[in-house]
Amino acid sequence: MLMETLMRATLLRTFGAGCMLLLAAGAHAQDRGSLTPAPLPPLANPADPATPAKELFGRKTSPASMETRSIGFYSRGCLAGGAALPVDDDAWQVMRLSRNRNWGHPSLLATVERIARRAKAEGVWPGLLVGDMAQPRGGPMRTGHASHQIGLDADIWLTAMPSRTLSRVEREEMSATDVVRADKRDVDPARWTPGHLQLLRIAAQQPDVERILVNPAIKKAVCREATGNRSWLAKVRPYWGHNYHFHVRVACPGDDPACRAQDAPPKGDGCDASLDWWFKDEVLNPKPAPASKPKPPLTMAQLPAECRMVLNAR
Secondary structure (H helix, E strand, O other): OHHHHHHHHHHHHHHOOHHHHHHHHHHHHHOOOOOOOOOOOOOOOOOOOOOEHHHHHOOOOOOOOOOOEEEEEOOEEEEEOOEEOOOEEOOEEEOOHHHOOOEEOHHHHHHHHHHHHHHHHOOOOOOEEEOOOEOOOOOOOOOOOOOOOOOOEEEEEOOOOOOOOOOHHHHHHOOOOOOEOOOOOOEOOOOOOHHHHHHHHHHHOOOOEEEEEEOHHHHHHHHHHOOOOOHHHHHEEEOOOOOOEEEEEEOOOOOOOOEOOOOOOOOOOOOOHHHHHHHOHHHHOOOOOOOOOOOOOOEHHHOOOHHHHHHHOO
């Protein structure tokens, strides 16, 4: 508990409007895509050690033909032998196809499929709208996320899939449902439904799911409304943004020593006084931080050494 409190204090102090930075980063995931995406121009000197890794990985349009491995940490790594989630299924559809971010470790793909099929079979949710997962070779992204680098993260929209195949225009331009009230202190009763609660339950009950990141207002609603066995609530963690999607994080595969695991969530259901911190005024409405030099982007030297092989593989 002390460690989590210190981490929160550090986050708030470091980001100041830093939750604003995080919110801004999340907003990229809601941005519209493109019907005619143009290839990124070649880099003048890709071998320059100062070249941001996101520019290198962002230009890879296919996976590395290597043994499947999640290499490094969720926010500092890459993906070898990635697989693509099919863009259409009767239990899900992939959004923002122009981003080419429907890639992941097979364990992530299997988890998304299990969530989708169970939710549909139980009459909880008609189908998932799947947002960003990872790039074909993982790695840092040019926009939108600090994590999603090793193929074990996926964003699921809080909008139910319609009973028809969405058009390309809809997939690129429609917006997800914001279920949080304007004052950010609770969910919007006009948009939040029992189906949202049950979908989160199904996702959190998957044995290989390590965390479900949601807006603090959603965590509050889940704490208030969940009945019966509440052990799954420990995996549902509050975080900035995440008001129109929830973030599924899968644990490192047991046979993948190159993958660095995240610490286990704190004990308990997370519905105690620790949740109140998120609703303090300085957290909900932080004062702008003094202008400071932007943090430089990650370079290849800051990623695991194996990521260079992933980047350069055929």
